[in-house]
Structures are given as structure tokens and as C-alpha cells.
Amino acid sequence: MIDEEAPEVVFLDIRMPGMTGLDVAARLVDSPKPPHIVFVTAFDQYAVEAFEHSAVDYLLKPASLDRLEKAVAKLKARLKAPEPALPTAALQALLAQLAGGGAAVQASAPAPAAASAPLQWIRASHGEETRLIPIEEVIYFQSNDKYTSVFVADGESLIRTPISKLREQLDEQQFWQIHRSVIVAARHVAGTKQDFRGRLMVQLKGRPEQLVVSRNYVDLFRGM
Template identity: 50%
Template sequence: MPSITALIAEDEPLLANALRQALQDCWPELGPPQLAANGDAALAQALAQLPDVLFLDIRMPGRSGLEVARDLADAWPEQRPFPLIVFVTAYDNYAVEAFEHAAVDYLLKPVNQARLTVTVQRLKQQLEQRAAAHPEQHLEQALAQLRRLAAIDAIQPQAAVDAPLEIIRAAVGNQVRLIPISEVIYFEATDKYVNVVTADGEALIRTSLRELIPQLDARQFWQVHRGTVVQIRHVQAAQRDEAGKISLILRNRPEKLAVSRLFAHLFRQM
């Protein structure tokens, strides 16, 4: 039987090496874990190496551990079982409560050997169960866990707003354009801005999608991808291709919007 493989994503080298040594001490069957120094490297290495287990630090340069997990879920090959994920976090009551609610395993920094041993035993049991199931089942389970984490925003809770946005103030050249929220077809994250797309054109706002989402009416604006939020009344249809990927056909816009696996359940037939 091939050895179990693991990847540790941790931007602090001392902590990464300490966790790797602790894992090798309590899990001799595990192959030497590979290390990734940040979230972007973790995503690239995970897709290249396809490990069985991932230890993801929540706060890393580039993508966070949760963002790595979400992006992996979208890009992971269907024929390969999705990796078991353990999130590693500094002590935070809110985050711990969220992980437990989502049935996701976690470790607190600094990692305690006794707690790690318990986690390893859980991982071994899950790996045994995984061997008897179809890869698609593991992916669906992971997606359900990530949706629960996303729903309660485990890592950085946002303050509630009194009322949803009604007007967007966006830059268009040297002007500030006032866009009624009803005219927005979708929001698209760029490097440092959010692109506001309407039937008449596009404009930029200086904010992040993460900061914007809590200010939107969740009944009208649906997140369909890590970087895309669409106003659902502007969606004409959801289209599934031969590979099973979903894209949205819009009213009054020619482009199609990709729907990630994490949000594909929103468009299942009722």
C-alpha cells in the first residue's frame, strides 16, 4: 500500500518544521510531509502533488487557508479523492466554534502533541472509510463543510449593516458615478478593486468583495465564485457543459459567469 502523503501550509518556518517533526513522530506510516510557505504556493503544490492530507494555516500571505481549500475544491480532479483538511489557527474562540460547527478538524498554535495524536487517529479512521467510497462523495462532504464555514464566516466575522446598499459610488474616468443597486448585474473582484458591471458598462470601487458582500441583500445577490457576486434577477439561465461545469447566461450582457463547485448547489433543479 502506498504511503499516505501530506502537505503543510505554514508561513512560519519554525512552526512548519515543528509540525512536520511531530507528525512523523506520531504517524510513522505518513510520508515526509511537504511544506508550502504561503497560500498561493499551497494551492499550486497541492494541485501538483495531490496529497491525501492537508494542514492549512488559516492566516498566510496570499490566500488564506480557507481560500486555499475553496480554490482546491473547484480545481481538484474528480477521479481523485479530495484531501482531508486540518486547519491550523492561533487561539480564537470564534474560529474554534466555527470549525466545530462545520465538523472540520483543527489544531491550535502552538500544536500540542496530545491533541495532534487525536487528530491523527481521526484522520486514519477517515482514510480507511474513504477507501470504500467514491471520490465524488468525499468532494461533496468537503464542499458541505466549506459551505458551513463560509455561511458563518469563521475567520473574520463581519459587522452587520443596518440596511443593504441602495447606491454604489464608483469611479468612471475622472467622475464618480452613482449607480442604483438595482442596475448592478454583477460584482467582480480584481487585484485591488471590485468591478461593478451593469448593462451600460463597468466601473470600479475601491473596496474588497469581502467587505462589500455583507452590505448587499443576500436574497438578491448570490456569490457564485470566489471573485463573483451576481444579482440573481439578471440571470436568465444556468447552463451545464459536458464536464459538469455550470455557467450563468445573463440578461443584457454577452459574457457568461462561471459557477464554482462550492456554489453549484444553488443551481440544482428544484
């Protein structure tokens, strides 16, 4: 449809059945007249800062009307320019970065983006403000009703991503699932011990609480 209609602007979701939004963008960037692309994503591993410092735009789900209006205003300003500068170079650089620092996403063989680009930032609600938390600062994640709690050294924030989906976005070498509702950062594990009930407990660096390891994940700590 893009080939047939030749639009000036394309809003692309990143996670789609079949080709991903990045795969589509990789094809468009090589076309004779690539459109302006606005990525739509619910996943912070796609480097929000990269979007903010490039010529393309992004909308983070759930997109507010105010944020959408700003994106449209920016697009209108570009399109009104005497010769609208299409962000080909910036888009190529962004695609390379989102693919993990290597070549741009291969259009012929779409691959799951989460596998090549582990989560780097967490956009989380903390009271009335929104925090952008580097993944290195996260001590553990815990399922919390409709939300997932993100625990760092100085407190707790909330995200809407279910822990099952979150697990797919994390580097499994750096984050260990120890319970169906808990994922802990390996770098923040101080050690383990058994409580009076015989349960294996994870002790943390920087936080006083101890986390229960369910029987399904005990083997992860054998030899510690």
C-alpha cells in the first residue's frame, strides 16, 4: 500500500505480525523518496533518547492526544518547508542503533527486535511524575496486580508491562526469573539463604527485603 499510495508520512508500529516496523522502515529508507516515519512503540528498549535526537519522531504507547498533536505539528512544519528534508541519513543511523549497533535491519529476513536489542531504559510512573530509569539501576521487578513494580535503590515505580512480556525484553544473562512474579538483576544479588520454612531466599544489595525463590528456579542458585 505504501508503494502504491506514496504517502509523505507513515506511522509505524514496531511490533507487528510478519514484518516489524523496523523491517518496513529499512525498506522505505532505500526507496527513491522515503516518507517521514513516526514510530509507535510501547517498548522502551527502542532507545527513546535515540528517537528524541534524530530527525524521525516517535509516539510511546499509550499515546496521549497532546503528544500526538505535537508530532503532527512537527510533521506539518517539515512538510511546509520549501524542500522538506527527508531524514534518510538519520533514519539509517537510528535503524543501525536499534539493531544493536550493527548494520540496518535486513528487510529480507525480519527478526524479533527484542532478541537483538535488550531493554535499556524503563519509563515508569512514580507518583505524579514519569521516570526514565536506566536498566542498570533496576534491582528487581515484581508483578503487582495490573502493573509491574520496578524497584531501585531509592524506591519503587510502576509500569504497565506484564512481567511475562517484560522477561522477553530483558537480557537473560543479566536478569534472572526466580519466581513467576519476580525477576531480579544478577548484579544486585548479594547471596542466598534458607528461611525457617526451608525456602531459598535471595538477599539483595542496597535493599533490606529478601525474595523467595520458587522451586522451579532453585537450580539457578546451586553452588552459591
